[in-house]
Amino acid sequence: MKPRKRAGEEPPAAVAAAMKKADVVIVxxxxxxxxxxAVKDAAAAGARIIVMTDFTPEVMMHGGIEADFDQIKPTCIAVAKALEDANEIHVTSPGGTDLTFKTGGRRGNALYCVVEKGQFSTIPTIEANTTPIEGTAEGVIVCDASIPYLGIGLVDEPVICKVEKGFITDIQGGRAAEILKKDLASHGDKNSYNIAELGIGLNPKCRMCGIMLEDEGVLGTCHIGIGTSLTLGGVTKAPCHYDLIMWHPTIVADGKVIFDKDKPLV
Known part of the structure; x- marks a missing residue:
């Protein structure tokens, strides 16, 4: 297919139909x-899906791809279960993030680069994630690592997002903040501002380098996804999905610390 114009754009109907009938989909x-x-429907039809967004020869040879996926699998599953079992999650970071949201009833997703029927995983990131219940997120997100979309990559100044009733209501910062603010406004859709995901990086081999599927897996980071949540267990479809990555988070699920700065505690 021709390259999409932006992240989150649906593939052509013929491609989506082929994905639903395939046993294995490599992206x-x-x-x-x-x-x-298209991805949600293909997984529901039983496809095993491997996502390789923005891959380069370097990503194929070095960094996160060198991890022992089978060895990390149990930890990833345990963190995902801790997220799934929680009713409320609180995320803080040394950079200033202080975000709470409800997640009771939402599934936890373990993405460890090995897929069974009906699953998808992104390579080489290893992450556990979940989706907030719409309208419940409140607080502040401070992205001080990377926004690996829109040509931003590593941020040279923190991007500070105010969150109210599940949506970003204000964005402050330098160059990266202005790019993000302009892009979100261009969609003309409130759902672009939806707090869609909490993802926890668990790959000790991933490097923070401005490439999405490396950055999001870095052990010692988490990311808050904004926009679409439906492929992860939410119900929102937006024109986009971007991740705001921060360093050294502390993640508390129902009062229990499940991740502390650079290590899982489950």
Whole structure:
């Protein structure tokens, strides 16, 4: 297919139909189609899906791809279960993040680069994630690591997002903040501002380098996804899905610390 114009854009109907009938789907694309109905529907039909967004030869040879996926699998599953079992999650970071949201009843997703029937995983990131219940997120997100979309990559100044009733209501910062603010406004859709995901990086081999599927897996980080949540267990479809990555978070689920700065505690 022709490259999509932006992350989160649906593939052509013929491609989506082929994905639903396939046993295995490999997705080497320049703009992510992970958060689309096409991927959700293909997984629901039983496909095993491997996502390779924005891959380069370097990513194929070094960094996160060198991890022992089978060895990390049990930890990833345990963190995902801790997220799934929680009713309320509180995320803080040394950079200033202080975000709470409800997640009772939402599934936890373990993405460890090995997929069974009906699953998808992004390579080489290893992460556990979940989706907030719409409208419940409150607080502040401070992204001080990377926004690996829109040509931003590593941030040179923290991006500070105020969150009210499940949506980003204000964005402050330098160059990266202005790019993000302009792009979100261009969609003309409130759902672009939706707090869609908490993802926890668990790959000790991933490097913070400005490439999405490396950055999001870095052990010692978490990311808050904004926009579409439907492929992860939420109900929101937006024109986009972007991740705001921060360093050394502390993540508390129902009063219990499950991740502390650079290590899982489950």
């Amino acid at each position: 080497p694309v320049s703009y992510s189609i992970t958060h689309t109905h």
